[in-house]
Amino acid sequence: PPPPLPPEDKVLVPIEVCLKPSSTVSIHDVRSAIEGMLEKRSLSYNGGPIPVPLDEPFLADNVQRICVCDAGEGMQNDNVLLFWQVKPVVHVFQLSEEGPCEDISSDGQSSSFNEWILPAKEFDGMWESLIYESGLKQRLLRYAASALLFTEKAVDPFLVSWNRIILLHGPPGTGKTSLCKALAQKLSIRFNSRYTQAQLVEVNAHSLFSKWFSESGKLVAKLFQKIQEMVEEESNLVFVLIDEVESLAAARKAALSGSEPSDSIRVVNALLTQMDKLKSSPNVIILTTSNITAAIDIAFVDRADIKAYVGPPTLQARYEILRSCLQELMRTGILTSFEDCKNTVLPNYASAKQRMNAPNFHEATTSMQLCKQLVETAEACEGMSGRSLRKLPFLAHAALANPFDCNPIKFLSSMVDTAKRERSEL
Numbered sequence: 001p002p003p004p005l006p007p008e009d010k011v012l013v014p015i016e017v018c019l020k021p022s023s024t025v026s027i028h029d030v031r032s033a034i035e036g037m038l039e040k041r042s043l044s045y046n047g048g049p050i051p052v053p054l055d056e057p058f059l060a061d062n063v064q065r066i067c068v069c070d071a072g073e074g075m076q077n078d079n080v081l082l083f084w085q086v087k088p089v090v091h092v093f094q095l096s097e098e099g100p101c102e103d104i105s106s107d108g109q110s111s112s113f114n115e116w117i118l119p120a121k122e123f124d125g126m127w128e129s130l131i132y133e134s135g136l137k138q139r140l141l142r143y144a145a146s147a148l149l150f151t152e153k154a155v156d157p158f159l160v161s162w163n164r165i166i167l168l169h170g171p172p173g174t175g176k177t178s179l180c181k182a183l184a185q186k187l188s189i190r191f192n193s194r195y196t197q198a199q200l201v202e203v204n205a206h207s208l209f210s211k212w213f214s215e216s217g218k219l220v221a222k223l224f225q226k227i228q229e230m231v232e233e234e235s236n237l238v239f240v241l242i243d244e245v246e247s248l249a250a251a252r253k254a255a256l257s258g259s260e261p262s263d264s265i266r267v268v269n270a271l272l273t274q275m276d277k278l279k280s281s282p283n284v285i286i287l288t289t290s291n292i293t294a295a296i297d298i299a300f301v302d303r304a305d306i307k308a309y310v311g312p313p314t315l316q317a318r319y320e321i322l323r324s325c326l327q328e329l330m331r332t333g334i335l336t337s338f339e340d341c342k343n344t345v346l347p348n349y350a351s352a353k354q355r356m357n358a359p360n361f362h363e364a365t366t367s368m369q370l371c372k373q374l375v376e377t378a379e380a381c382e383g384m385s386g387r388s389l390r391k392l393p394f395l396a397h398a399a400l401a402n403p404f405d406c407n408p409i410k411f412l413s414s415m416v417d418t419a420k421r422e423r424s425e426l
């Protein structure tokens, strides 16, 4: 092999190591063991999880899985990542199984926010399942990482200004809320050596206003008091997710036109003031989403540092979403009727296209036929949101004449029909 690259030329490759729920060993010990393993074996890697080494009892007993993340830049010849050419950065974590802790208000009604301990079992795999073509996920991750670093190094905000508010906007069902949760989960894993605890508070802005307005003011106060308490603990990384922020602007506008009590203005203002106060805490990231770009309160837009438009999936993203659906139905044995269905790996969009354009392409093999049909299905789904696409296989299955004899080729044509019907009903 060629000599290893000098340290400054090495690409950092994050390795995420998930501990078994039963494991009680220290994260530090596992990290050292994994680093030792990577050094010793000079592994090469071409996608998928790295198998947990069975001949190392300490790791075999405690580790559930080892994943290589964002390997793209370090991948060389034939998509192989050679570990002596990159610098692995090992992150060891254990998922919280506590579930959401819904805050119950004094009158026994469920209130407007949910709280999670991160990394949470419920959000496991969410980041990977969200597919965007434009490098959006990487951009968000890098942005948040820089923001946390600037804060940690105490960069003077009067000299260099930045904040920790992210706004994702775009049509409904494009994965904005999921992306916020997945980002919080990712950051809680990547920054767990600096912040030993992480929490996510999820607030639905709309629900703040759908209650009695006199209650809304109290709700906002209570919510932020709680967040303030979390933030005071310096080793706690806190994410505040505010969904549907367009309802703030709507409430303000309605109040101005006299159709809603002026109380609502006070609630909006209270929320903005509280957010400004939170901004001075270094260990908070505020994540917001809006379904309507035009109607977001201007006061709000100004506060956000990163504003990203999240649009409907492109052809390539639609293919990848449907591919992951199909792969899951094959894994679980819902799609059958051709040999070795369980172990068939459908090619990604780029290699599907490449194979279809090759001069010797012929549809003889089932997997090639499948992949051509998948491209056609993705084409037929133009304009559909990610959310609709993830539901499509279920609807298509329910529409089959014989759901127990489920051949993938038949299934895909049912998907095209279902997509056409869904789109006509939009």
Ligand code: ADP
Pocket: 129, 130, 131, 132, 171, 172, 173, 174, 175, 176, 177, 178, 179, 289, 313, 317, 321, 385, 386, 387, 388, 390
């Ligand atoms: P929004 O907040 O934009 O309305 P959600 O986060 O509620 O959207 O998305 C709902 C679901 O739709 C997600 O959990 C995911 O399963 C699916 N989805 C949406 N967009 C995508 C995408 N780009 N890639 C994969 N799945 C997606």
